[in-house]
């Protein structure tokens with residue numbers, strides 16, 4: 001059979017192992033349907049320092065469907081950056097929905113704030129400038145928070161994901177979702193360590209540990225979707 005797969009023409013890791021297929025997906029199904037303000041924020045973020053960290057629009061598209069299917073009203077996000085996933089979440093929850101959004105970097109959040117204001121969804125957002133762990137621990141101290149969140153999105157420091165999971169599992173309700181971004185890390189999780197650039201090795205190690213922890217956690221059912229940089233969707237079952 002003819003091999004229709006083109007060889008990769010750059011060394012940028014692509015989970016699908018075909019840049020053309022990845023481009024086809026975003027150009028056919030994602031960009032044409034991306035809400036205008038999200039598109040503008042994504043384009044602005046590309047020129048912001050470390051702009052590559054923004055949640056991918058294809059992951060965002062999947063999250064939009066999940067939020068709607070879940071009728072999510074009370075959500076929490078760890079890792080806001082310039083706010084792509086935050087604005088996307090705000091656009092997909094009802095008028096009286098609430099997002100607790102935590103990030104150590106208020107400056108980056110303020111880059112996206114005009115887009116949030118323009119969309120008329122600022123009232124849904126409680127932005128907290130802080131490392132996430134102490135905020136999660138504080139939320140856990142109040143019994144009225146336990147099992148009340150419909151949806152959690154985690155896209156911050158990768159080496160803390162397991163610690164976040166141990167807290168969030170008690171904040172999210174049974175039937176609610178915890179969604180972890182970057183769990184395939186551009187495919188690096190299957191590369192031999194020595195082939196990965198030294199600066200990326202700690203991320204690779206952290207994500208392998210996260211994937212093992214989530215895959216063996218009996219409190220959730222999971223699906224690791226090879227969308228964007230890898231999106232692990234966990235549904236709390238116990």
Ligand SMILES: C[S@@+](CC[C@H](N)C(=O)[O-])C[C@H]1O[C@@H](n2cnc3c(N)ncnc32)[C@H](O)[C@@H]1O
Nearest residue numbers: 053054055079080081084085103104131132156
């Ligand atoms: C990958 S970016 C988030 C991207 C964002 N979801 C988006 O859609 O653009 C990671 C963010 O995590 C934040 N962060 C890193 N360590 C953190 C911590 N310990 N607590 C809270 N936020 C943290 C960084 O400041 C950064 O803005």
Ligand SMILES: O=c1cc(-c2ccc(O)cc2)oc2c(O)c(O)ccc12
Nearest residue numbers: 052053054055155156157158182229
């Ligand atoms: O290359 C990265 C790095 C991060 C990152 C690093 C350190 C932190 O404290 C938080 C995040 O996040 C990324 C990311 O979310 C992504 O989609 C691509 C690349 C990176």
